[in-house]
Each structure stands twice: as C-alpha cells, then as structure tokens.
Amino acid sequence: MKTMTTMFLCLITMLLIASAYSNSVRLHMTHRDTLSPQHTPYHRIEDIMGMDLKRHSAISQKIKTSKSGGRMPLGSGFDWNAAQYFSEITVGTPAKKFRVVVDTGSELTWVNCRFQGKGRESREAFRADESSTFKTVGCMTKTCKFDLRRLFSLAICPTPQSPCSYDYRYTDGSRSQGVFGMDTFTVGLTNGSVTTIPDTLIGCSSDSKGDSLSVSDGILGLAYSDNSFTTKATSIFGNKFSYCLVDHTAHKNISNYLVFGTNPASATKSPAKRTTQLDLNILPPFYTVNVVGISIGDTMLNIPPQVWDVRQRGGTLLDSGSSLTFMVEPAYRAVVTGLERHLVGVKRVKVEGLPMEYCYDTSKYDDRKLPQLAFHFKGGARFEPYRKSYLISTADPRIRCLGFVSTGAKGPNVIGNIMQHEFLWEFDLAASTMTFSPSTCR
Structure with missing residues (x-):
C-alpha cells in the first residue's frame, strides 16, 4: 500500500492452474502466518500487530487471449510466520517464479533483482540481464519524470541512457530500491492454457530492507492505479478482479485463487450475495467503501457519522495488506464495549507483547453467546463476518482477542484480511462496485 503500506510478510505458490471455465484469470493465494523456529507464538502475534500498526500510520497494451481470464x-x-496472503508471479523470458505479497494497497509490483552487476546473488533474485524481454524505463522519459513520480522515482539521471530509479519506502521502516523496467508476465488461464502479458511495469529491486520483507521475493501491487498490476491485467481480461481468502491459520496446502476477469464462482445466485458501491477516486489508490454504521445483534451502535466521512478524516478502506481491523476511536470504543457486554464472566487476560486490549480465556466460552456483528454499507448491503473473524485465535488455543485496533483520532478505518476471510470479494472496476458473499474458499 503506498502511504499506508507495510507489513509485507510472504506469499505462497501462485501455480498456474487450468480450468474448464472461461472469462477469468486467477492466481493461487495463501496466507503467511505460521510459527517459525525463530519465533515464539506470541512473538509472531506481536510482529503482526507491530507491522499492522505501522501500516495504518500513513495509510495499455491489450492482447487477445480468447475469452478466458x-x-x-x-x-x-x-x-511462514507471516500475517499476509501470498501468490506467485512468473516474470521474464525465460520465465521465473517469485513468491510475493498480495497487497491491494500497493501500486508497485517489484521483485528482488540483479541488474548490471548490482543486486542479490540469491536463488530468488530475478536476473534481469538474462531476460530477453526486460527493458528499463529511461530516466529522461515522460514515464519516469511524470507518470512514475508517485512511485518514488528519483531525480537521478547521470546520462540519458540511465534507468529510472526508485526508492520505495514503507511505513514500517522497510524500503525497496532499484530501477523501473518493463517485462513479460506469464499467467494461467481458466480454460487450461497460459498466456503472456508483455510490457508490464516491474520494479527491479537491487536492495530491500526490513523484517517484513524477509520471507518474500517482492510485492504484487493490486491498488487502483495506472501503474498497478491490477490495471494491466483487467485491461486484458475484463474490468473485474476477485479473491477468496482462506482462514488466516490455514496451512500452505490449502489455497484459493486471485482471479482477473469474471470469477466462475461468482456466477452462483446465492441469496447471501451483496453488492455495494466502491469510491475509487476518493482516496486513490485505495479501495474505499461506504460504511454507514455497525450493528451488534439487533442494536445499531451509536457512532458519530463523521467517522465514516472521508471529508472529515474518516472513511473506510478494504485492505488485503492489513491483518487486523482498524477503527477511529469513537467507532472502536463502541464496538469493543458492545462486544464486551456479551463476554461478561469470561476471564479477561493481558498477554505480554500483544497490543490488543481485549483478550480472554475462552476455553469454556460458547461462541453462540456472541452476537452477530455487521458492517452496514450505503445502499443497504450488510457484511456479516464470521465470529472467528472478530474474536480471533492466538497461538495459545485458550486465548482469543477482539481483532480491532484503535487509530486514535485519525482515520481512515480499515477492514483487514482476517475480517475478510472466507468471503468471495469481487471488484468491478467499470461499474465501481464490490460484491461479496460467504464462501469456503475451497
């Protein structure tokens, strides 16, 4: 996520899988949240929370590929002890795969790279010099000087032939430095074949730093931006993309797909399917939704309307790069207080290194006592996440916490990936709508 980005904690395999359906392209997507040998259970949660908090602090050429997506x-x-979801991108000629964080808040897609003798020697590095389809963006070009300025292109141009450089910084202190280039991506089609997407912007990063990048080869930027991978892919396969996030504690053998074009799974006439408007131009490059209120059970919470108003430093984003759900203080306090009333008698605990305020020993708690929480969108659509998405598991099976974090007086509110899991989310960029429905993501 550009100003709000951070926390890039790894992705799993993006195997190119075929299907008998048409009208869509999809990438395998996995969540990165396991215990590594170097981390204790609570260190993992502490790291996730730390990256989440920092993340919030700042918050074409068409090719013909038949009708498949x-x-x-x-x-x-x-x-991988990571709180993100991952995919695999295939870049260059000959093609090479890289595990990347799937981030709807990031504009730039980049990978660890070695170019003209600079960069990493590791196996995961993309050797741009060896790709016959890689070409740099020149530092004197309009693309560098104007189009890529928002992606931190640097005003360094020793010669007209020098590549356009960038220094992409994230709010957790992570950074990625390199040069902008164009290369060919290879993607699987839902009709069982594969195709290439030529002349796609990619960051060739010779240097990247930050704990959040340690298990990733790079980032897949899916924000709403002229320079993002989303814009390139949807210009080819249709103006839609979708994803279904498996449970955040799922292992790597359980996955779903990131789909460009119409998702066959969205064709069902589920009565639980809901559609709401997207405000794509109000807080670019983020996906902004019109929340107008939150209810717990049958009670609508008393939350000031300015909390949801972007013009008053509010508003709400849907973000795959944040794990927890962030709320401006009045909304946060109303939600946690409302839920706490239904946890009376359950032992509240303080876990060292865990910034969430409300954690409980729920070993003897019946989840059916916790009422349904719902986000109410403008137009009448309601998003009712699973209880396990807001009373979330920790490394200790006895302890669960309310998965909300206060942002203080500053917005916007952010619906994170744990709240989103086990729902199919489809973004229609042409109609500026978002459709969602419960799904097993299997």
Whole structure:
C-alpha cells in the first residue's frame, strides 16, 4: 500500500492452474502466518500487530487471449510466520517464479533483482540481464519524470541512457530500491492454457530492507492505479478482479485463487450475495467503501457519522495488506464495549507483547453467546463476518482477542484480511462496485 503500506510478510505458490471455465484469470493465494523456529507464538502475534500498526500510520497494451481470464494461486502465510496472503508471479523470458505479497494497497509490483552487476546473488533474485524481454524505463522519459513520480522515482539521471530509479519506502521502516523496467508476465488461464502479458511495469529491486520483507521475493501491487498490476491485467481480461481468502491459520496446502476477469464462482445466485458501491477516486489508490454504521445483534451502535466521512478524516478502506481491523476511536470504543457486554464472566487476560486490549480465556466460552456483528454499507448491503473473524485465535488455543485496533483520532478505518476471510470479494472496476458473499474458499 503506498502511504499506508507495510507489513509485507510472504506469499505462497501462485501455480498456474487450468480450468474448464472461461472469462477469468486467477492466481493461487495463501496466507503467511505460521510459527517459525525463530519465533515464539506470541512473538509472531506481536510482529503482526507491530507491522499492522505501522501500516495504518500513513495509510495499455491489450492482447487477445480468447475469452478466458487469468488466475493465480492465493493462500495464507501461516506456515511462514507471516500475517499476509501470498501468490506467485512468473516474470521474464525465460520465465521465473517469485513468491510475493498480495497487497491491494500497493501500486508497485517489484521483485528482488540483479541488474548490471548490482543486486542479490540469491536463488530468488530475478536476473534481469538474462531476460530477453526486460527493458528499463529511461530516466529522461515522460514515464519516469511524470507518470512514475508517485512511485518514488528519483531525480537521478547521470546520462540519458540511465534507468529510472526508485526508492520505495514503507511505513514500517522497510524500503525497496532499484530501477523501473518493463517485462513479460506469464499467467494461467481458466480454460487450461497460459498466456503472456508483455510490457508490464516491474520494479527491479537491487536492495530491500526490513523484517517484513524477509520471507518474500517482492510485492504484487493490486491498488487502483495506472501503474498497478491490477490495471494491466483487467485491461486484458475484463474490468473485474476477485479473491477468496482462506482462514488466516490455514496451512500452505490449502489455497484459493486471485482471479482477473469474471470469477466462475461468482456466477452462483446465492441469496447471501451483496453488492455495494466502491469510491475509487476518493482516496486513490485505495479501495474505499461506504460504511454507514455497525450493528451488534439487533442494536445499531451509536457512532458519530463523521467517522465514516472521508471529508472529515474518516472513511473506510478494504485492505488485503492489513491483518487486523482498524477503527477511529469513537467507532472502536463502541464496538469493543458492545462486544464486551456479551463476554461478561469470561476471564479477561493481558498477554505480554500483544497490543490488543481485549483478550480472554475462552476455553469454556460458547461462541453462540456472541452476537452477530455487521458492517452496514450505503445502499443497504450488510457484511456479516464470521465470529472467528472478530474474536480471533492466538497461538495459545485458550486465548482469543477482539481483532480491532484503535487509530486514535485519525482515520481512515480499515477492514483487514482476517475480517475478510472466507468471503468471495469481487471488484468491478467499470461499474465501481464490490460484491461479496460467504464462501469456503475451497
């Protein structure tokens, strides 16, 4: 996520999978949230929370591919001790795969790279010099000087032939430095074949720093931006993309897909399917939704309307790069107080290193006592996440916490990936709508 980005904690395999359906492309997507040998259970949660808090602090050429769309595997990062979802991108000629964080708040897609003798020697590095389709963006070009300025292109141009450089910084202190280039991506099609997407912007990062990048080869930027991978892919496969996030504690053998074009799974006439408007131009490059209120059970919470108003430093974003759900203080206090009333008698605990305020020993708690929480969108649509999405598991099976964090007086509110899991989310960029429905993501 550009100003709000951070926390890039790994992705799993984006295997190019075929399907008998048409009109979509998809990538496998997994969540990255497991315990590594170097981390204690609570260190993992502490790291996730730290990255989440920092993340919030700042918050074409068409090719003919018949009528099929594209897809990439998408899964949880649990087995990499990461709080993000990952996919695999295939770049260059000859093509090489890289595990990347799927981030709807980031504009730039980049990978660890070695170019003209600079960069990493590791196996995961993309050797741009060896790709016959890689070409740099020149530092004297309009693309560098104007189009890519928002992506931190640097005003360094020793010669007219020098590449356009960038220094992409994230709010957790992570950074990625390199040069902008164009290369060919290879994606699987839902009709069982594969296709290439030529002349796609990619960051060739010779240097990247930050704990949040340690298990990732790079970032897949899916924000709403002229320079994002989303814009390129949807210009080819249709103006839609979608994803279904498996449970954030799922292992790497459980995954779903990131789909560009119409998702076959969205064709069902589920009565639970809901559609709401997207405000794509109000807080670019983020996906802004019109929340107008939150209810717990049958009670609408008393939350000031300015909390949801972007013009008053409010508003709400849907973000795959944040794990927890962030709320401006009046909304946060109303939600946690409302839920706490239904946890009376359950032992509240303080876990060292865990910034969430409300944690409980729920070993003897009946989840059916916790009422349904619902986000109410303008137009009448309601999003009713699973109880396990807001009373979330920790490394200790006895302890669960309310998965909300206060942002203080500053917005916007952010619906994170744990709240989103086990729902199918489809973004229609042409109609400026978002459709969602419960799904097993299997």
